[in-house]
Amino acid sequence: MYKKLITIMSSLALGVTCLTGCTPKVEDNTTEEKKLDKVTIAEVTHSVFYAPQYAAITEGFFEEEGIEIDLLNTQGADKTMAALISGEAQVGLMGPEASIYIFNQGSEDYAVNFAQLTKRDGSFLVGREKNDNFSYDDLKGSEILGGRKGGVPLMTFEYVLKQNGLKVSENSTDGDVNVRTDVQFSTMTGAFAGGEADYTTAFEPTATQMEKEGSGYVVTSIGADSGEIPYTAYSTTKTFMNDNKDLVQRFTNAVYKGQQWVETASSEEIAKSMQPFFEDISLEDLVSVVDRYRSIDAWCSDPTLTEEALNKLMDVMTEAGELDKKPAYDSIVTTEFAESAISNSK
CATH class of the missing domain: 3.40.190.10 (Periplasmic binding protein-like II)
Known part of the structure; x- marks a missing residue:
């Protein structure tokens, strides 16, 4: 696409x-x-x-x-x-x-x-609750708003998931995690705040604003986990x-x-x-x-x-x-x- x-x-x-x-x-x-x-x-x-x-x-x-x-x-x-x-x-x-x-x-x-x-990668994985001891195993069975198919943010995120032993599916439930690509990047935060998915990815300052509002909390840095x-x-x-x-x-x-x-x-x-x-x-x-x-x-x-x-x-x-x-x-x-x-x- x-x-x-x-x-x-x-x-x-x-x-x-x-x-x-x-x-x-x-x-x-x-x-x-x-x-x-x-x-x-x-x-x-x-x-x-x-x-x-x-x-x-x-x-x-x-x-x-x-x-x-x-x-x-x-x-x-x-x-x-x-x-x-x-x-x-x-x-x-x-x-x-x-x-x-x-x-x-x-x-x-x-x-x-x-x-x-x-x-x-400049994005962060945001969950609905604080988790100071986050592990990628915590994502099993979850739904995540991942971004636009073919874009580096989504590709890098899926790369990290696979490096951590998770099977990724898109718009289905046949993997360890369901990474959705049907929500536009510019509307992901609003969709997440509206109750869609268990996690979303977000850049700054959006991630910080979500934490201040209590609508989401950064659990890990995708950039730190993916390497340069x-x-x-x-x-x-x-x-x-x-x-x-x-x-x-x-x-x-x-x-x-x-x-x-x-x-x-x-x-x-x-x-x-x-x-x-x-x-x-x-x-x-x-x-x-x-x-x-x-x-x-x-x-x-x-x-x-x-x-x-x-x-x-x-x-x-x-x-x-x-x-x-x-x-x-x-x-x-x-x-x-x-x-x-x-x-x-x-």
């Missing part, structure tokens, strides 16, 4: 591209003070999980590189990819699995990943990258500065840096969220997406039955910009 949806969205987007011509170079946005290149980032979701990105914006690292950022929340990797291919966005922030699907479909102007942002995986990365089309190498390099420089800043800043400093993007969340809750993501080592310290990491992701996708062919690492990943950003900062 996920791959089929990406095909449909990509076809629509490619149609727009054909009508408007090839992806143009980004036009300069000139102001009296400084000349900035405007770059639109299509985010797969708007989440505090992406703290280094928001820090890079508020701490002025993108501006230092001559870039003005505009954020577009797409609510889905398929929609993020469509925005990227159509030229609505110049950069996509999503799981690398989307670029794998597009490459395998034979798209000429496919997406290339150039900077990794997060290195673990290239969960979220920046990508752009091959054409845009070839036509705007300097801009992609400056963009990567800013991301790396954000990653390095988050490495050394206090949780309160990071929370304050993110707050302009999450004004409806208290500073206290943001600090708690930062602490929780720091505790599982969620963020990359540099933007390099390694071959080993990509292979781990493709193994997870293969085990989930979502990948028939593994593209070559060099086809969908470049470390050119990450290596230069790291080298030039020394």
